[in-house]
Amino acid sequence: MERLLQTVKIAINDKIYVKDPESSDLGKRIVEHSILMIDEIGFESFTFKKLGRKIDSNESSIYRYFENKHKLLVYLTSWYWGWLEYQLVFATNSISDPTEKLTKAINIVSKTVVQDNSFSHVNEVLLNKIVVNESSKSFLTKEVDEENKEGYFTIYKRMVNRLEEMIKTVSPKYEYPSSLASTVLESTLHQHFLKEHFPTLTNCNTSKTPGDFISDLVFKTLNQSNHG
Amino acid sequence: MERLLQTVKIAINDKIYVKDPESSDLGKRIVEHSILMIDEIGFESFTFKKLGRKIDSNESSIYRYFENKHKLLVYLTSWYWGWLEYQLVFATNSISDPTEKLTKAINIVSKTVVQDNSFSHVNEVLLNKIVVNESSKSFLTKEVDEENKEGYFTIYKRMVNRLEEMIKTVSPKYEYPSSLASTVLESTLHQHFLKEHFPTLTNCNTSKTPGDFISDLVFKTLNQSNHG
DNA sequence: CAAATATAATAGTAATACTATCATTATATG
């Protein structure tokens, strides 16, 4: 898997950036250290000036890659979903049994991320933390419709659609396949957040994971839809 | 109901504000117009200076009520959950049948909000839109643990706990009552958002509501937990 | 009416979120 991924590039809509950060050393350092820095100080406190200082580069140089920090966040979350999509497709492609396939898919999207050494400039563990803590801010804006039209959220939408298709295959009669699919992703992130900050609002902890909860939720729902 | 509410005040943790906005005319105008303005231009573009201009008051005067716009957002969302909690308790209190009670509760928290004239300075319809579009930003911050300790999110947590208790009563054996309760609230908001901005990611539309989806999800899950 | 309180007006500061210009340093190509 590592070998294969080394030749793979996560394809991000080129409207999200001014210059492809994968195309240069500076670009990769911007991505690498923005992940470290956003994780460390949070998206609100993060600025291009601070990042410039950290990577011994210049604020103005960073602006040559991303218009603003919002676009950088959209880029990072897109990258994350692209990376996860790859894992998802890779891991489920060969599975023919629909239930087993969906089980595996939920497993992939909800599991705690471990370091993947295929992309040396991206720390996937921290990026996952950023997705949990900050990614909502990438679409909860006044510009969401415009940016959606420009295709900023294509990868995320494709991810939801993949889950939707799997759900439909398991339960063709179920009435809310896309709502359930979007809930799987959103709720996974939310339960991870609650586990960390609001433990009384979740039953997820070290022994029961968000993935366990979501699997239970999805299959009880679909089971009822088939035989209820 | 309107009569009764006229004598009721939504009690907000007094650490959230510097001076209680309910205690003066200016305070009420701040709340009233911040709702209109955040809805109109979004939380990112909203500033106390702009609000001051709008209500013919001064930036510095607004700072005497709220330390910053973040706290104002925490106040507004707390008010919303307090208001909704009141509706929930009022509407479910007299119901003894557990299933009927939970059905009603989900109905209350997920339905499209209509104007309530009990609080003249609060436009609940717009406030609901703000909660859908902006409320995540009130807890997705680096200060969340600190603020949680200070009790900024008490009302929201109490709301989740009320749902949790109802879920437990319906299905004492179900393993994830608090996760399901928090998912009910979060997913409701998310489905309302998707309906508006990402219609391909949800089955909710004019005929099927987020409430229908959530009810279906919850009861299929709990039903399976009882008889599965 | 005096005292206290609330609000308004003004000014000021450091930081943010950029844009513009020009200098310097790599790199690519002829």
Added chain:
DNA sequence: CATATAATGATAGTATTACTATTATATTTG
């Protein structure tokens, strides 16, 4: 190898934000 081109860095500048501080002016209340 020279030189054109592109990439990066350094510096400066602007409007806005997110405040704090001070002083002046209303308004309320005792």
